[in-house]
Amino acid sequence: MATLSASTPTNPVLRLIAWIIGRLEAVPYSFIALVARISISAVFWMSGETKVDGWHLKPSTFVLFQNDYRLPFLDPTIAAYASAFAEHFFPVLLVLGLASRFAALSLLIMTSIIEIFVYPDAWPTHGTWATCFLLILCRGPGVVSLDYWIARAFGMERPAKV
Numbered sequence: 001m002a003t004l005s006a007s008t009p010t011n012p013v014l015r016l017i018a019w020i021i022g023r024l025e026a027v028p029y030s031f032i033a034l035v036a037r038i039s040i041s042a043v044f045w046m047s048g049e050t051k052v053d054g055w056h057l058k059p060s061t062f063v064l065f066q067n068d069y070r071l072p073f074l075d076p077t078i079a080a081y082a083s084a085f086a087e088h089f090f091p092v093l094l095v096l097g098l099a100s101r102f103a104a105l106s107l108l109i110m111t112s113i114i115e116i117f118v119y120p121d122a123w124p125t126h127g128t129w130a131t132c133f134l135l136i137l138c139r140g141p142g143v144v145s146l147d148y149w150i151a152r153a154f155g156m157e158r159p160a161k162v
Helices: 012-025 029-050 061-070 076-096 099-120 120-139 146-153
Strands: none
Touching: 012 061, 029 099, 029 120, 061 076, 061 099, 076 099, 099 120
16 A cells, blocks of 8 residues: 655645646756747747848848837947848757857847837737746756757766756
């Protein structure tokens, strides 16, 4: 006969809840980090794709930065190029898990600029984006990343967050 420990609930509903929580806590961090990296990368990649036509910026991109976005400290032409570059380069790094913390920090800064100067009422969306970036920035990209394998090859790995 199995005995219940002092911390095991006797109520069947509470036992079910404890079992579900236990299963959720068993989800590997690396899976959560991979989902965060890929999903937030898609948001920025798709935004970047709206700004380009092949290897060139669309004329509408310049108009957008001149008339709608109007960043107070950056020339609209430079901002248009920088934005299109960032929205393509950093998502690729995140998906690969290469320089993940740097890429996450860069896009977190971009998100902050968008929130403060462009769409201040979109804080629920930007908060969700920031959460993905903070997860990667603070906890790393997980073992399903080039960062992990490069660090491991150089003997710099930390205990894996599986």
